[in-house]
Amino acid sequence: MSAATLPNATLPKEPEVTEDLAREHGIKPDEYERLLRIVGRTPTFTELGIYSVMWSEHCSYKSSRVWLKQFPTTAPWVICGPGENAGVIDIGDGQAAIFKMESHNHPSYIEPFQGAATGVGGILRDVFTMGARPIANLNALRFGDPSHPKTRQLIAGVVAGIGHYGNCVGVPTVGGETNFHKAYNGNCLVNAMTVGLAPADRIFYSKAAGVGNPVVYVGSKTGRDGIHGATMSSAEFSEDTEEKRPTVQVGDPFTEKLLIEACLELMATDAIVSIQDMGAAGLTSSSVEMAGKGGLGIELILDDVPQRETGMTPYEIMLSESQERMLMILKPGREAEARAIFEKWDLDFAVIGRLTDTGRFVIKMHGRTWCDLQLAPLFDEAPLYRRPTEETPKKAPLPEGVAVSAGVSAKDALLKLIGCPDLASKRWIWEQYDSQVMADTRFMSGQADAAVVRVHGTRKGLALTSDVTPRYCHADPYEGGKQAVAEAWRNVTAVGALPLAITDNMNFGNPEKPRIMGQFADCVRGMAEACRALDFPVVSGNVSLYNETNGEAILPTPTVGGVGLIQDAATAVGLGFKAPGEAILLIGETKGHLGQSLWLREILGREDGPPPPVDLAVERRNGDFLRGLIADGSVTASHDLSDGGLLVAVAEMAMASGIGADLSGLGGADAGVLFGEDQGRYVLTVPAAQADAVLARAKAAGVPGARLGTTGGSELTGPGGMLISVQELRRANEAWLPAYMAGALPG
Amino acid sequence: MKSAVIVFPGSNCDRDIAVALEKASGRKPHMVFHKDTELPDVDVIAVPGGFSYGDYLRCGAMAAHSPIMRVVKERADKGVRVMGICNGFQILTEAGLLPGALIRNKTLKYVCRTVGLRVESTESAYTAKYAAGQTIRIPVGHGEGNYVADDATLDRLEGEGLVAFRYVNHDGAPDAEGNPNGAARDIAGIFNKGRTVLGMMPHPERAFEPLHGNTDGRAFFDGLVEALT
Numbered sequence: 001m002s003a004a005t006l007p008n009a010t011l012p013k014e015p016e017v018t019e020d021l022a023r024e025h026g027i028k029p030d031e032y033e034r035l036l037r038i039v040g041r042t043p044t045f046t047e048l049g050i051y052s053v054m055w056s057e058h059c060s061y062k063s064s065r066v067w068l069k070q071f072p073t074t075a076p077w078v079i080c081g082p083g084e085n086a087g088v089i090d091i092g093d094g095q096a097a098i099f100k101m102e103s104h105n106h107p108s109y110i111e112p113f114q115g116a117a118t119g120v121g122g123i124l125r126d127v128f129t130m131g132a133r134p135i136a137n138l139n140a141l142r143f144g145d146p147s148h149p150k151t152r153q154l155i156a157g158v159v160a161g162i163g164h165y166g167n168c169v170g171v172p173t174v175g176g177e178t179n180f181h182k183a184y185n186g187n188c189l190v191n192a193m194t195v196g197l198a199p200a201d202r203i204f205y206s207k208a209a210g211v212g213n214p215v216v217y218v219g220s221k222t223g224r225d226g227i228h229g230a231t232m233s234s235a236e237f238s239e240d241t242e243e244k245r246p247t248v249q250v251g252d253p254f255t256e257k258l259l260i261e262a263c264l265e266l267m268a269t270d271a272i273v274s275i276q277d278m279g280a281a282g283l284t285s286s287s288v289e290m291a292g293k294g295g296l297g298i299e300l301i302l303d304d305v306p307q308r309e310t311g312m313t314p315y316e317i318m319l320s321e322s323q324e325r326m327l328m329i330l331k332p333g334r335e336a337e338a339r340a341i342f343e344k345w346d347l348d349f350a351v352i353g354r355l356t357d358t359g360r361f362v363i364k365m366h367g368r369t370w371c372d373l374q375l376a377p378l379f380d381e382a383p384l385y386r387r388p389t390e391e392t393p394k395k396a397p398l399p400e401g402v403a404v405s406a407g408v409s410a411k412d413a414l415l416k417l418i419g420c421p422d423l424a425s426k427r428w429i430w431e432q433y434d435s436q437v438m439a440d441t442r443f444m445s446g447q448a449d450a451a452v453v454r455v456h457g458t459r460k461g462l463a464l465t466s467d468v469t470p471r472y473c474h475a476d477p478y479e480g481g482k483q484a485v486a487e488a489w490r491n492v493t494a495v496g497a498l499p500l501a502i503t504d505n506m507n508f509g510n511p512e513k514p515r516i517m518g519q520f521a522d523c524v525r526g527m528a529e530a531c532r533a534l535d536f537p538v539v540s541g542n543v544s545l546y547n548e549t550n551g552e553a554i555l556p557t558p559t560v561g562g563v564g565l566i567q568d569a570a571t572a573v574g575l576g577f578k579a580p581g582e583a584i585l586l587i588g589e590t591k592g593h594l595g596q597s598l599w600l601r602e603i604l605g606r607e608d609g610p611p612p613p614v615d616l617a618v619e620r621r622n623g624d625f626l627r628g629l630i631a632d633g634s635v636t637a638s639h640d641l642s643d644g645g646l647l648v649a650v651a652e653m654a655m656a657s658g659i660g661a662d663l664s665g666l667g668g669a670d671a672g673v674l675f676g677e678d679q680g681r682y683v684l685t686v687p688a689a690q691a692d693a694v695l696a697r698a699k700a701a702g703v704p705g706a707r708l709g710t711t712g713g714s715e716l717t718g719p720g721g722m723l724i725s726v727q728e729l730r731r732a733n734e735a736w737l738p739a740y741m742a743g744a745l746p747g
Numbered sequence: 748m749k750s751a752v753i754v755f756p757g758s759n760c761d762r763d764i765a766v767a768l769e770k771a772s773g774r775k776p777h778m779v780f781h782k783d784t785e786l787p788d789v790d791v792i793a794v795p796g797g798f799s800y801g802d803y804l805r806c807g808a809m810a811a812h813s814p815i816m817r818v819v820k821e822r823a824d825k826g827v828r829v830m831g832i833c834n835g836f837q838i839l840t841e842a843g844l845l846p847g848a849l850i851r852n853k854t855l856k857y858v859c860r861t862v863g864l865r866v867e868s869t870e871s872a873y874t875a876k877y878a879a880g881q882t883i884r885i886p887v888g889h890g891e892g893n894y895v896a897d898d899a900t901l902d903r904l905e906g907e908g909l910v911a912f913r914y915v916n917h918d919g920a921p922d923a924e925g926n927p928n929g930a931a932r933d934i935a936g937i938f939n940k941g942r943t944v945l946g947m948m949p950h951p952e953r954a955f956e957p958l959h960g961n962t963d964g965r966a967f968f969d970g971l972v973e974a975l976t
Contacts, residue, residue, distance in 0.1 A: 160856070167798075167857055167888070258756055431858055436953045437796075439762075
C-alpha cells in the first residue's frame with residue numbers, strides 16, 4: 001500500500017515519550033537528559049527505541065571501552081584489529097584468516113535451542129560479512145551445577161541448537177570447552193567463535209561511502225522477533241526472565257547457507273562498497289554504524305523493507321533482530337547484477353534507501369518521517385563510563401600439608417578427577433556436531449590441544465582453541481587474565497603451530513558493582529600483559545556484562561579464542577600416544593601448586609588459595625622450545641598441563657590412543673607433583689633413542705625438562721604401585737555426561 | 748572418468764565429493780545446479796550430503812522433485828552410475844531410485860563419528876576395490892540415517908545381495924553397538940537392482956587422504972575410476 005493511500009487512522013500510533021518510558025528502554029535518567037540535550041527536543045517513540053539500542057551496553061561498550069584500550073591490537077601480521085565485524089590476520093600466500101568470538105548468553109538461558117543456534121548464525125555472519133568463507137566453528141560453554149534443575153535442559157538445548165545451525169550451514173564445529181560451576185546456575189554462557197578464510201586483498205569493510213549510493217537489504221524478511229534483544233542482554237535477570245522469551249530470535253541455517261553463497265558470489269565482483277550484517281539491534285545498528293563510519297547520513301524507506309508480518313510499525317522494523325539479514329552499500333548502477341545473484345539463491349533483495357550528505361538518520365514510512373536525528377551522536381556520543389572498581393582481595397596461601405592430609409590414593413584421585421563434570425569426556429556434546437564437513441579437519445575436539453583445519457587447497461593449517469579458567473579469574477583476576485591468554489597460546493603451541501592472534505569474549509556480572517568492574521579491569525590488565533609478552537594481539541572481541549541473576553554474578557569469564565598457523569597441517573601433533581616404547585618427557589618446572597586446582601576442589605571440596613601464577617618469560621621460552629622440537633619432527637605426541645595437572649594429562653594421552661604408560665619412576669610423588677597446576681608445562685613423547693638429546697637440548701635452552709617414563713602396555717603404572725588399565729580410565733572418563741544427560745545421575 | 752555433482756540449495760558436501768572425485772580421476776567434475784534441466788554426458792553422478800532445501804519437510808523430499816532430478820532419474824534408468832551420500836541417499840530414496848526411507852536416528856540426536864562398515868558386496872563399481880567382508884572405518888554425520896523398509900523389501904535386498912555396507916562393531920560384527928542410528932539390519936548402504944545406483948549414509952570422501960587420519964574411503968573412488976575409465 002502506498003503512503004498516499006493509507007488513511008491517517010491506520011497509521012501506527014506511537015506512545016508519548018517520557019522519562020519513565022525511557023527507563024523502560026534501559027535508558028537511565030542522566031542518560032535521558034544527555035539524549036534530550038543532544039536531540040534538542042523530546043524524541044519520537046521510534047527515535048527513543050533507536051537511541052536505547054545504540055546506547056545499550058551491548059552496542060556501545062560504554063562500561064568496558066575505557067579498559068579495552070589496554071589491549072595490544074597490532075602486529076606486522078594484523079590486517080584489521082577490533083572495530084570491524086571481525087579481526088583479520090595475514091597467513092601468507094595472499095591469504096587472510098578472519099575470526100571473532102561472540103556471546104549469546106542471555107538468549108541461550110531464556111530459550112537454549114534458538115538462543116545458541118542464533119549465536120552461531122550471528123558469528124558466522126560477522127565473518128562472511130568481511131568476505132571470508134567460514135571454515136571452522138568453536139564454542140565455549142559454561143553451565144551451572146549439574147544438580148541445578150535447569151542445567152540438564154540447558155545443555156540439551158544449547159548443544160542441539162549449536163548443532164542444528166552449524167551442521168546445516170556446513171561449517172565444521174571442531175573445538176571448544178564445557179565447564180560447570182554453580183555460579184552459572186542463573187546465567188549460562190554460550191560463546192561461539194567462527195574462523196573464515198579470504199583473499200588478503202579482498203576484505204570487505206563496513207564503512208559506507210558515496211553520497212547517493214543505494215542501501216541494499218538482502219536475506220530473510222523482517223519479522224517481530226528479537227525486538228530489544230540488545231537491551232535485554234544489557235540487564236540482569238530476575239524472577240520474570242522467562243517472560244523475555246519473545247526477545248529471542250529464531251534462526252534459519254538454510255537461509256544463512258544461501259546467504260553465504262550469494263554474498264561470496266557477489267563479493268567476487270567489485271559491486272560492493274561496504275557491507276554489514278544485521279546483528280544486535282538489526283537494521284538500526286547496521287545502518288548507523290555504516291553511515292557513521294563513513295561520516296555520512298542515511299535515509300531509509302521502510303515501506304521497501306521485506307516484511308514477514310503485516311502491520312509492522314517503524315519502531316518494530318528498526319528494532320527487529322530477525323536473523324539472516326545483511327545490509328550493503330552498492331556502487332551506483334550495480335543493483336541489477338547484484339539482484340540477479342540473490343534471486344538465483346531465492347533470497348530477498350531490496351533497495352531500501354540512499355546515503356546522504358546531511359549527516360542525518362532519516363526513517364520514512366507511509367509517507368511520513370518517523371525519525372530524523374543527527375547520526376553521529378548515536379554512533380559516537382554514547383555515554384562512556386569509568387565505573388568505580390574494587391580490587392579482589394588476594395587469596396591466602398593454602399595451609400601447609402594440604403597435599404598429605406587428603407588420604408586419597410593417587411589412583412582414586414585420578415579416577416575421580418577424570419570422571420568429574422569439568423574433566424569428563426564431552427563426547428556426548430561433540431558427536432552432535434559435524435566436525436568433518438569441508439574435508440579439511442586434521443584434528444578436532446579430543447584429538448589435540450588445539451583443533452587444526454587445513455587451509456583449503458594448501459598444506460597450511462590453522463590451529464584453533466578457546467580457553468579460560470574462570471576459577472582462577474575469580475580468585476585473582478589479574479593472574480587469571482594472564483593465564484587465559486597463556487593457555488590459548490600454549491594450546492596452539494602444543495600442536496606445533498605459531499600463535500598469531502586472539503579474539504576475546506569478556507563475560508562478567510553487573511559492571512555497576514565495583515567488585516565486578518574490578519574483576520573486569522584486572523582481567524583486562526592481565527590479558528593485555530600476556531598478549532604483549534607473547535606477541536599474541538587482540539584483533540576482535542565482544543563484551544557481555546550483566547550476567548547476574550537476583551544479584552548473583554557468574555565467575556569472571558574472559559574467554560580467549562586463539563588462532564595460530566602451521567606451515568604443514570600434516571605435521572601437526574596430536575595428544576594421543578603414538579607408539580609403545582617411546583620416552584615420555586615433561587617440559588617446564590613443577591612446584592606443586594595446588595591453590596584453585598581441580599584436585600583441591602574435587603578431592604578436598606575446597607575452592608581456595610591463590611591460582612598458579614604465570615611467568616610470561618618462562619611461558620614463552622618453554623613454548624618456543626617445544627614448537628622448535630615439533631618443527632624438527634622429533635615430537636610424536638604433545639599435551640599441555642592444565643586442569644588436573646600431570647597425571648590427568650598423561651591419562652588423557654593414554655585414553656586418546658589406547659596405549660598405556662609406565663610412570664613408576666616418579667616414586668612417591670605427592671599430590672602437588674601429580675595434580676598441581678603449575679603453568680607453562682607440557683608432556684610430550686619422543687622416540688626413546690632421542691630422549692637424552694632432547695633433554696640436553698632443553699637444558700641448553702634454559703628449559704626445565706625431565707623424563708617421566710615410557711609409553712606401552714595397556715595400563716597406566718604410576719608412583720606408589722598405582723596401576724589402572726586404560727580401559728578403566730576410559731570408562732571413568734566417558735561415563736558421567738551420557739549418564740547425566742539420560743537422567744540417571746542427579747549430578 | 749567423467750563425473751557430475753548435483754548442487755542443491757543447502758548441499759554442503761558438494762565441494763568435498765568434487766575434490767575426492769577430481770583427485771581420484773584427474774578430471775574436474777561438472778557442478779550442476781538444481782535449477783538446471785540438462786546434464787552433461789558423464790559416467791557417474793554424485794548426489795552430495797547436506798541439508799537440501801533446509802530439509803524442513805522430510806529429508807530429501809523437496810530435492811527429489813527439483814528440475815535436475817528428472818534428468819538424474821532418466822540417466823539412472825539408462826544405467827549411468829548414480830551415488831547418493833548422506834543427504835544424497837535420502838534424496839535417492841525420496842526420488843524412488845532406491846527402496847526404503849531414512850528416518851530420525853534412534854537416539855533422536857545428530858551423530859558425527861567414525862563407524863565400522865563391513866563391505867557386503869564387491870560386485871559393483873563402487874566396492875570392487877574392497878575385499879568381500881572387509882571391515883573399513885568411515886565417518887558418518889547425520890540426524891536422519893535410520894534406514895527403514897518393510898520386511899519383504901529388506902529380505903529382497905539381502906537375498907539379491909543389494910546391501911552394500913553394514914554397520915559393525917569393533918570386532919567387525921553387526922550389532923547395536925556398531926549401529927549409530929538404529930538402521931534396520933544394520934544397513935548403511937544399498938544398491939538398486941543393477942548395482943548402478945548406490946545410496947549410503949557414511950562419507951567416504953571424509954576418509955580419503957592422510958590428512959583425514961584414515962584413508963579407507965580412497966578405494967571407493969579408485970574402484971569407480973577403474974571401472975568407468
